[in-house]
Amino acid sequence: xxxxxxxxxxxxxxxxxxxxxxxxxxxxxxxxxxxxxxxxxxxxxxxxxxxxxxxxxxxxxxxxxxxxxxxxxxxxxxxxxxxxxxxxxxxxxxxxxxxxxxxxxxxxxxxxxxxxxxxxxxxxxxxxxxxxxxxxxxxxxxxxxxxxxxxxxxxxxxxxxxxxxxxxxxxxxxxxxxxxxxxxxxxxxxxxxxxxxxxxxxxxxxxxxxxxxxxxxxxxxxxxxxxxxxxxxxxxxxxxxxxxxxxxxxxxxxxxxxxxx
Ligand code: PGA
Numbered sequence: 001x002x003x004x005x006x007x008x009x010x011x012x013x014x015x016x017x018x019x020x021x022x023x024x025x026x027x028x029x030x031x032x033x034x035x036x037x038x039x040x041x042x043x044x045x046x047x048x049x050x051x052x053x054x055x056x057x058x059x060x061x062x063x064x065x066x067x068x069x070x071x072x073x074x075x076x077x078x079x080x081x082x083x084x085x086x087x088x089x090x091x092x093x094x095x096x097x098x099x100x101x102x103x104x105x106x107x108x109x110x111x112x113x114x115x116x117x118x119x120x121x122x123x124x125x126x127x128x129x130x131x132x133x134x135x136x137x138x139x140x141x142x143x144x145x146x147x148x149x150x151x152x153x154x155x156x157x158x159x160x161x162x163x164x165x166x167x168x169x170x171x172x173x174x175x176x177x178x179x180x181x182x183x184x185x186x187x188x189x190x191x192x193x194x195x196x197x198x199x200x201x202x203x204x205x206x207x208x209x210x211x212x213x214x215x216x217x218x219x220x221x222x223x224x225x226x227x228x229x230x231x232x233x234x235x236x237x238x239x240x241x242x243x244x245x246x247x248x249x250x251x252x253x254x255x256x257x258x259x260x261x
Pocket of ligand 1: 217237
């Protein structure tokens with residue numbers, strides 16, 4: 001099972017779905033279902049939903065965050081959003097480096113690194129996404145690609161700040177494809193990522209950091225991922241859009257934890 005020293009975190013990533021109205025209706029259904037959840041429940045929602053959802057989730061199990069931000073503290077960047085604006089709206093965390101941002105908006109590791117550092121300075125917990133493409137996997141370079149993503153995106157982050165950061169391993173070929181990695185495959189990669197983090201920082205940092213798996217997570221495969229010792233939680237896209245389905249994933253973890261007591 002997941003290492004007891006690390007809290008299990010289940011993050012929903014809504015991408016560009018949900019209006020303010022549908023976000024609040026979602027919460028109304030989800031909140032009573034998850035009040036007894038044994039894991040941490042995060043929701044990365046559209047910018048417009050952050051403030052109203054943060055207001056409705058005070059003193060609940062659900063933590064609201066954003067899916068992206070700019071790396072500057074403020075400035076003439078029409079259409080962009082700063083970490084302190086998100087924090088002021090009630091966001092507690094931010095996803096950075098999602099493969100859709102890397103692929104569709106040409107974000108590179110250097111830019112993502114600046115975002116990670118900005119998020120930490122301006123009071124948001126970064127959720128750093130990394131993952132190899134199908135070509136990289138087929139070429140046998142997965143480990144190298146992930147090691148460079150980690151070292152370039154985390155360059156200059158002080159060790160003592162690493163406890164505030166979450167890493168999400170999302171193989172690009174598994175996102176939105178209904179073809180998840182196998183739990184064993186994911187476990188092997190997570191273990192390597194933890195070793196990379198140990199090389200960059202310390203053993204203590206590597207043991208404490210939460211590394212989540214993402215890519216076609218559904219209620220029927222969630223428990224098998226959480227059974228792996230280096231998988232500390234899940235980043236869920238499509239299956240987080242329905243409160244009932246997302247709740248099944250959250251409670252699969254709970255059932256799993258109870259089973260292993
Ligand atoms: P998916 O997306 O669960 O729909 O595959 C995961 C993600 O993009 O974070």
